[in-house]
Amino acid sequence: MKIHLEGKVIEIKPDGTYIVExxxxxxxxxxxxxxxxxxxxxxxxxxxGDKVRIELNPQPGVKAIIGKIVYRLR
Numbered sequence: 001m002k003i004h005l006e007g008k009v010i011e012i013k014p015d016g017t018y019i020v021e022x023x024x025x026x027x028x029x030x031x032x033x034x035x036x037x038x039x040x041x042x043x044x045x046x047x048x049g050d051k052v053r054i055e056l057n058p059q060p061g062v063k064a065i066i067g068k069i070v071y072r073l074r
Contacts (some may be wrong), residue, residue, distance in 0.1 A: 003056040006030070006073065007049050018046060018069060020054055031056070031068035047074055 007022035010030070018033045033054050035046065046052060046069060055072035 001058075003020050003058065004053060005056065005067075006051065006053050006068075009046060009050045009052060012046075012048060018052075020052060020067065020069070022054065031067045036068045036070040038040065039069060039072070044072060 003040070003069060005022045005024060007020040009018050009022075010021045011019040013019070013032075016034065018035075019039050021029050022029055022031060031054065033052075036055070051073040052069045053073060054067040055064060056067050057072045061062075
């Protein structure tokens with residue numbers, strides 16, 4: 001079961017991780033994300049302040065959730 005959320009990139013780390021701020025169930029959360037395959041393959045640039053759609057794949061027993069940026073909104 002995948003969860004799709006929309007958020008805003010607030011920070012870019014040197015290792016290629018993006019920190020995305022999303023609102024989920026009325027609370028704001030900062031989620032670390034990486035670029036999805038098509039964004040990386042087509043060399044789509046994501047900068048701070050961009051609105052993006054992320055995909056979460058929560059697995060039981062895993063505390064660290066890392067999202068995947070699948071779409072950059074215009």
